Amino acid sequence: MDKIIEGKKITVNEEGFLKDFSEWDKSVAEAIAAEEEIVLTPRHWEVLEYLQEQHKSEVALSIRRIGKSGVLDIKEFYQLFPKAPLKTATKIAGIPKPASCI
Amino acid sequence: MKNLVILGAGTAGTMMANHLIRHLKHPEWNIAIIDEKEEHHYQPGYLFLPFDIYSPKDIIKTIEEFIPKGVQLIKQKIDLILPKENQIRLADGTDIQYDILIIATGAKIAPEETEGMQGEEWQKSVFDFYSFEGALALRDKLREWKGGKMVVHITEMPIKCPVAPLEFAFLADSFFKHKHMRDQVEITYVTPLSGAFTKPKATDALEHLLHDKNIRIESDFAIERVDNENKKIIDYGGREIAFDLLVTVPTNKGDELIGRSGMGDDLNYVPTHKATLQAKEYSNIFVLGDASDIPASKAGSVAHFESEILTGNILHFINKEPLTEEFDGHANCFIETGNGKALLVDFNYTHEPVEGSFPFAGIGPLSLLKESRMNHMGKLAFRWIYWNVLLKGTHIPFVSATMSEKGRNYEEITEH
Numbered sequence: 108m109d110k111i112i113e114g115k116k117i118t119v120n121e122e123g124f125l126k127d128f129s130e131w132d133k134s135v136a137e138a139i140a141a142e143e144e145i146v147l148t149p150r151h152w153e154v155l156e157y158l159q160e161q162h163k164s165e166v167a168l169s170i171r172r173i174g175k176s177g178v179l180d181i182k183e184f185y186q187l188f189p190k191a192p193l194k195t196a197t198k199i200a201g202i203p204k205p206a207s208c209i
Numbered sequence: 210m211k212n213l214v215i216l217g218a219g220t221a222g223t224m225m226a227n228h229l230i231r232h233l234k235h236p237e238w239n240i241a242i243i244d245e246k247e248e249h250h251y252q253p254g255y256l257f258l259p260f261d262i263y264s265p266k267d268i269i270k271t272i273e274e275f276i277p278k279g280v281q282l283i284k285q286k287i288d289l290i291l292p293k294e295n296q297i298r299l300a301d302g303t304d305i306q307y308d309i310l311i312i313a314t315g316a317k318i319a320p321e322e323t324e325g326m327q328g329e330e331w332q333k334s335v336f337d338f339y340s341f342e343g344a345l346a347l348r349d350k351l352r353e354w355k356g357g358k359m360v361v362h363i364t365e366m367p368i369k370c371p372v373a374p375l376e377f378a379f380l381a382d383s384f385f386k387h388k389h390m391r392d393q394v395e396i397t398y399v400t401p402l403s404g405a406f407t408k409p410k411a412t413d414a415l416e417h418l419l420h421d422k423n424i425r426i427e428s429d430f431a432i433e434r435v436d437n438e439n440k441k442i443i444d445y446g447g448r449e450i451a452f453d454l455l456v457t458v459p460t461n462k463g464d465e466l467i468g469r470s471g472m473g474d475d476l477n478y479v480p481t482h483k484a485t486l487q488a489k490e491y492s493n494i495f496v497l498g499d500a501s502d503i504p505a506s507k508a509g510s511v512a513h514f515e516s517e518i519l520t521g522n523i524l525h526f527i528n529k530e531p532l533t534e535e536f537d538g539h540a541n542c543f544i545e546t547g548n549g550k551a552l553l554v555d556f557n558y559t560h561e562p563v564e565g566s567f568p569f570a571g572i573g574p575l576s577l578l579k580e581s582r583m584n585h586m587g588k589l590a591f592r593w594i595y596w597n598v599l600l601k602g603t604h605i606p607f608v609s610a611t612m613s614e615k616g617r618n619y620e621e622i623t624e625h
């Protein structure tokens with residue numbers, strides 16, 4: 108599925124996750140965040156960067172691990188990305204939806 | 210003489226003992242298996258205990274009767290693994306040296322991970338069915354429960370047999386129908402996932418069933434605590450769900466032993482290569498069953514497929530040959546859908562379950578992803594197969610360790 112963000116063509120899957128991280132940039136993140144009704148603050152960016160780093164070093168992401176990361180606690184994670192924080196935050200960060208291990 | 214030591218005589222450990230005794234013989238090799246328990250439980254039966262479909266005697270046998278002659282069974286608690294010294298320490302202080310170690314200590318519930326879960330209401334209106342004690346206490350409760358709000362809940366992933374909570378909800382629906390009290394029970398299925406299941410195709414089929422059976426679903430619910438006083442579960446976002454009867458699947462964790470030995474991740478699972486089943490940090494340690502961190506289902510059927518591949522790899526390791534990278538995450542499981550029906554799903558690391566038939570393409574007799582009576586018989590037959598075929602490490606005819614793609618329209622899973 109293609110999507111046009113700020114005049115750029117972006118490929119996303121059925122759930123709206125980017126298929127290719129190289130297509131990600133800050134304006135893409137802001138556009139996806141806007142769809143989720145989130146305005147990105149500096150704190151959001153810190154968390155997004157943290158998630159991207161974790162993904163790069165192939166650490167499986169889970170709510171539990173984020174709670175224990177020392178970067179932020181789960182309460183704050185929910186405040187920043189309400190409802191389904193892990194799903195929403197990874198989508199905005201341009202990384203795949205964490206496979207919650209079947 | 211060389212020593213191969215297996216930790217845990219549950220589903221996975223027992224299968225390995227049966228496989229390996231055929232290849233590693235005295236006097237060159239000694240095989241020992243260690244477990245602290247006397248009883249071997251057929252855990253899939255825990256699902257049926259609360260509904261009085263199985264009784265305890267149907268699902269309990271001794272560990273001993275499945276351990277083959279020639280394998281030394283040590284009945285003790287394992288206190289520590291000392292991987293750098295190639296040594297195991299037992300609770301009584303005895304040290305055992307190994308050349309090859311197989312970790313098969315499984316996973317179990319850890320309700321203490323969630324605030325309030327083991328509070329005043331524990332086993333009064335808050336139950337689990339992932340332990341024998343829990344399933345039995347729930348059975349007693351269901352025998353006399355008069356109805357109200359039943360909440361079936363998963364705390365966090367991964368859990369053993371991830372479809373079991375759904376099955377529980379389906380069976381509850383049919384249980385209350387038979388008792389002519391379905392109209393007095395409101396069933397809600399609460400999950401931390403964004404849908405009924407982790408794989409989108411199966412999710413569609415299952416959500417359809419939930420809807421048909423009038424079971425409400427609440428997704429993306431990451432529980433923070435159980436409020437015992439007001440009988441509510443509350444998530445980190447402040448969402449509240451009230452219950453009269455909470456049937457929860459607590460956090461699942463590997464055994465404390467793994468944590469104590471400094472060999473596990475944050476849930477005490479051992480980091481393991483997903484295709485070879487070799488521990489990531491130690492070449493002479495292998496991990497199978499629920500104890501590993503590989504991204505496959507924690508299920509007896511997975512342990513069965515793994516055991517065939519691991520047997521080959523242990524022999525390769527002994528002969529100093531390269532390991533085969535063969536394990537593909539193959540899992541298949543029957544999903545009880547109530548009213549004497551079940552469906553069957555079959556999938557692996559990269560392929561989603563879709564419609565088809567099993568094990569013979571186009572013929573079946575079991576249909577994948579479709580509710581049928583035949584599948585239900587299959588689920589019940591699974592107990593017989595478990596005791597008589599699986600544990601003994603016998604190859605199941607026509608069912609291979611890696612997945613067959615014939616007769617099904619698989620969709621590649623692109624993201625992971």
Ligand SMILES: Cc1cc2nc3c(=O)[nH]c(=O)nc-3n(C[C@H](O)[C@H](O)[C@H](O)COP(=O)(O)OP(=O)(O)OC[C@H]3O[C@@H](n4cnc5c(N)ncnc54)[C@H](O)[C@@H]3O)c2cc1C
Nearest residue numbers: 217219220221245252253287315370498499507508509510
């Ligand atoms: C409710 C429920 C339903 C299920 N349904 C299905 C299903 O339909 N199909 C399916 O395929 N699977 C199902 N499963 C999953 C299946 O039962 C497990 O995946 C399987 O038993 C895993 O085997 P294992 O050998 O890894 O662990 P286990 O069988 O749990 O064995 C671990 C063993 O290690 C021993 N041990 C652990 N630590 C120590 C220690 N420190 N010292 C001494 N001994 C120790 C334990 O005593 C135990 O005997 C279900 C599970 C549950 C709970």
